Amino acid sequence: MKYWQVIAYMIFGGLTTLINLLLFNYLYIWKHMTGYQVATFMAWLVSVIFAYVTNKLYVFHAHSCTKKQMIGEIFSFLF
Template identity: 40%
Template sequence: MDKPIKTFYAKYGEALRYLIVGGLTTLINLVIFFCLTHLSIPWFWANIAAWFLSVLFAFIANKKLVFSSSNTSASVVLKQSVSFFALRGASLLVDTAILFVGLNLLHGSPLIVKIIDQVVVIALNYVFSKHIFA
């Protein structure tokens, strides 16, 4: 039993760790978004704040836990963080577009629209992150 688990983890460990970190990142994003919107902050600004704080968490967690990037020299961390935030900025555009269409045009439930939005964003971010920490 031990060997099949080790084999499975060796093959899929990175993806599993990414899913866990992605789930936590999504949870952080959702909690901040809904706390701020319940404080009457417009969805756009709530989403920007939720994005920034969740991306900061995701950068640290992905670097350390998912992709095991151990290089901590200032130049490498700066390059990785700029790339990470820039690519996550691209997914922020998709995020904002989904929220705009779902909330403003389709008048959908904020919870359902935000969850759908986060599923799409997680998939995009995995592809982006894999190239940054390689």
Template identity: 40%
Template sequence: MKQLIKKIREDEKLQEVISYLFFGGMTTVVNFIVFFLARSLFGWSLVVSNTLSWIFSVLFAFATNKKWVFKSKTRS
């Protein structure tokens, strides 16, 4: 098990794949939560709730992929 963890830490591409899968899953969670809140809590229509959840999911995915998955250093 220690060897596997050591291999993961040393292999940048493997770290990137694991990070990408993790934050992809988190993007799905963000989508579900925003949709649920918009639909159930605020009572907005399906179209508005889905559109809002999609926008938040894309923004979350962009930010997390840029900063933590691909480790981009640019500010723009």
């Protein structure tokens, strides 16, 4: 499919947002985490890791050859 990357990027972006919102609500409202900042950080961290993995594997079909290269990619993605 010609536009698969764009469609996959949008789908996984939406799923990333959904994971962030659901996890935040679960941690803050249902688990009563003290302070919304902790729940926000945890939800952000999990959703960013999900976005990195799905974009790398399913959207761009990229594969790191070395551990150093993968760490560089993760650092670039996070910051």
